[in-house]
Amino acid sequence: MGHGHGHGHGGHAELEIDPLPRTLLLAALAVVGVVSLVGAVLLWPSGSAADELQGSVGFAAEGSSFPEGVVEEVQTPCPVQPASEGPGGSPTRGEDCGNLVVTVDEGVDEGREVVVPVAPQVSQAGLEPGDRVELLRAPAPEGGEASITFFGIERSASLWWAAGLFVLVVLMVARFRGLMALVGLGFAGLVVGYFLLPALLAGEPAVPVALVASTVIMFVVIYTTHGVSMRTSAALGGTLAGVLLTALLAWWAVGSARLTGVSDDGSTVLSSYADRLDLQSLLMAAVVIAGLGILNDVTITQASAVWELRAASASLTRAQLFASGMRIGRDHIASTIYTIVFAYTGTALTLLLAVSLYDRSIWGLLETEELASEIVRSLAGSIGLVLAVPATTAVAVLTVPAPRERVGYETASDPA
Structure with a gap:
């Protein structure tokens, strides 16, 4: 210069x-x-000051895991029912509506088919059989069985394509x-x-x-x-x-x-x-x-x-x-x-x-x-x-x- x-x-x-x-x-x-x-x-x-905080907040119950699964069926959202018809005065959910049928393909439940309820907006977001979702597997209570619920849609492939x-x-x-x-x-x-x-x-x-x-x-x-x-x-x-x-x-x-x-x-x-x-x-x-x-x-x-x-x-x-x-x-x-x-x-x-x-x-x-x-x-x-x-x-x-x-x-x- x-x-x-x-x-x-x-x-x-x-x-x-x-x-x-x-x-x-x-x-x-x-x-x-x-x-x-x-x-x-x-x-x-200082490394210690930041490291103490990063990852210090529990995201889920201790022992929980987030296995992925493949969507087998997307059921239509449940019709809205009057609150009085549900037990305890809350809306009811049918067994064959408002759910995803998912095959777990990771972890100890690999190969297991589960039915997980989802919000209507999830069912209407364009999910199709073959899409991947992320599940939340909560640890089993004493003498019980571990529960598996819907956590989110797996979107990494779409994000990488958009970035590329x-x-x-x-x-x-x-x-x-x-x-x-x-x-x-x-x-x-x-x-x-x-x-x-x-x-x-x-x-x-x-x-x-x-x-x-x-x-x-x-x-x-x-x-x-x-x-x-x-x-x-x-x-x-x-x-x-x-x-x-x-x-x-x-x-x-x-x-x-x-x-x-x-x-x-x-x-x-x-x-x-x-x-x-x-x-x-x-x-x-x-x-x-x-x-x-x-x-x-x-x-x-x-x-x-x-x-x-x-x-x-x-x-x-x-x-x-x-x-x-x-x-x-x-x-x-x-x-x-x-x-x-x-x-x-x-x-x-x-x-x-x-x-x-x-x-x-x-x-x-x-x-x-x-x-x-x-x-x-x-x-x-x-x-x-x-x-x-x-x-x-x-x-x-x-x-x-x-x-x-x-x-x-x-x-x-x-x-x-």
């Missing part, structure tokens, strides 16, 4: 970058990178760039699995952990996917600014709304078993992590826009260049806001439908912990995203060459 050129990556413009802005930007990124690595070392969870199709489409359409994106995604998964989650379980402060993890991920993902260049360095600078702004907004919004972070079954389990974890801080960290992908998309687009504008017009002043870049950014902001809101709406659709059944006003429901958490998550992430656009534009404008009569324009590789 020592010479004075920033070159176009994948057909982007080549610009003569002045030494001073190059040095300042790279020095700032280097400082942030070192600080994030030091933070990772300081916040790295995803990788294939990415590689076919995006080619080498897509491959690098997958490499970056894999690295992000390692950071989440080996640092973020264990550190949070170990009781390390959630927001600093999220900031360190986000910074490390963005350094690797942006440079891996988009190449090492001054253009991507400018985008990285804007991304890191957006991450910090999002964290500050999440801290203010969660604290101002007095959110507890306990809004679903998962948070209830954490509050019971992971007492070192601050769930309010965890909600703030979730806001930061949730916005990484879309934030990266916006900042890369803005940096590229400024690069191309400068290459196309060397005479624009920095103020004019910033104004032009922001006109592009506003269009991107408008479409991206819809993306964020619809994404959160989709994930919370079941919750929205459920709470709409209650006899309370919509405003009263919006103030509940469940919906307020989603609203704060969406708004804080959106504000951080919007502010990242002018931040990235400013970094890129200050990095590209000053106005001059002619700026070189070529297409070439883009080492910084």
Whole structure:
């Protein structure tokens, strides 16, 4: 990165970058990178602290197992009967309806045919003879026989096919760039699995952990996917600014709304078993992590826009260049806001439908912990995203060459 050129990556413009802005930007990124690595070392969870919690909550009764079986018959759901007709005033279930006939093909019951009752939605989910299901075998009480019940549908094959199709489409359409994106995604998964989650379980402060993890991920993902260049360095600078702004907004919004972070079954389990974890801080960290992908998309687009504008017009002043870049950014902001809101709406659709059944006003429901958490998550992430656009534009404008009569324009590789 020592010479004075920033070159176009994948057909982007080549610009003569002045030494001073190059040095300042790279020095700032280097400082942030070192600080994030030091933070990772300081916040790295001790193995014993995380291991004590991981796997510590019993999923089923001691001695239970989860053998798989093959569906032999899917019975039609039982018709709804009045509660009074059932013993004890509850609806009755027929012996030849609402069940799965399954042959166990694992464990001590291998080869045994069992009839297990299932909920109507399971019968109607498209199950057919030959499909595989997972069963729950509870240990036998003293003097009794072990019971076998339905646990879930075995879906690993479908998930692997979907993952394989995803990788294939990415590689076919995006080619080498897509491959690098997958490499970056894999690295992000390692950071989440080996640092973020264990550190949070170990009781390390959630927001600093999220900031360190986000910074490390963005350094690797942006440079891996988009190449090492001054253009991507400018985008990285804007991304890191957006991450910090999002964290500050999440801290203010969660604290101002007095959110507890306990809004679903998962948070209830954490509050019971992971007492070192601050769930309010965890909600703030979730806001930061949730916005990484879309934030990266916006900042890369803005940096590229400024690069191309400068290459196309060397005479624009920095103020004019910033104004032009922001006109592009506003269009991107408008479409991206819809993306964020619809994404959160989709994930919370079941919750929205459920709470709409209650006899309370919509405003009263919006103030509940469940919906307020989603609203704060969406708004804080959106504000951080919007502010990242002018931040990235400013970094890129200050990095590209000053106005001059002619700026070189070529297409070439883009080492910084």
